[in-house]
Amino acid sequence: MDNNTILHVSFDFWRTLFKSNKMFSNARVNLLYNEYNPLGLSVDKISEIIEAIGEKIDKINSITLESISASEMNADLLINVGLNPNFEDLKIFEKRITDLFLEYPPILYNNITKVILEKLFESNITLSLASNTAFIMGDTLDLVLKDEGLLNFFKFQKYSDKLNRSKPSKDFFNSVYKSALSLNERIILKSNILHVGDNFLADIQGASNFGFKTFQINSNSFSINDIFNESNNFPFSNK
Secondary structure, eight states, X not given: OOTTOOOEEEEOSBTTTEEXXXXXXXXXHHHHHXXXXXXXXXXXXXXXXXXXXXXXXXXXXXXXXXXXXXXXXHHHHHHHTTOOOOHHHHHHHHHHHHHHHHHSOOEESOTTHHHHHHHHHHTTOEEEEEEOOSSSOHHHHXXXXXXXXXXXXXXXXXXXXXXXXXXXXXXXXXHHHXXXXXXXXXXXXXXXXXXXXXXXXXXXXXXXXXXXXXXXXXXXXOOGGGGSSTTSOOSSOOO
């Protein structure tokens, strides 16, 4: 088996395996508009605030390589809509948002996802998840994986809110590497690990700089179905 054989695959969550559910986005905005809106902000303005906070935190995390918590983001959101929440207020709001998120969970980006994961799993390729988090915590994403019947495919999950490190940090990918080494004795080199994601900076550049092989999907012309191609050296036929 050569040094470039892929023995472990690490998957990003957002816009790689799953995409946001528009019904959740609408429900969150409507909750804020109807019950957390002392300034009488419009639906569009509340949507803009949520988007702006998400973009700001992405930029900060990509610079510091640390992870700003979901609680900090949600507190920022409540402050920006004109509230002055205390700790209890924040926790009540977060519980309501989590309930809405699980009522309108993310949607699989590709209907063939489970088939791909099954083929990898049955071929003795170990799998893991490696994702930055934002308004929604990693523990909640695990509930989504469980409900979709995907959680058992993954030997471990690495979330930025758990590690306090964000992709493209080398520390983040080193955590993936160490866990993969401990569970798959066939892995010798970093190049035995393939990281699959949509974001060039966080996923592709970050994992590649660490030494993993990478495969970008969904933000380009490739999808998860293209993982079995001549560029990815799996220890079985890619056809």
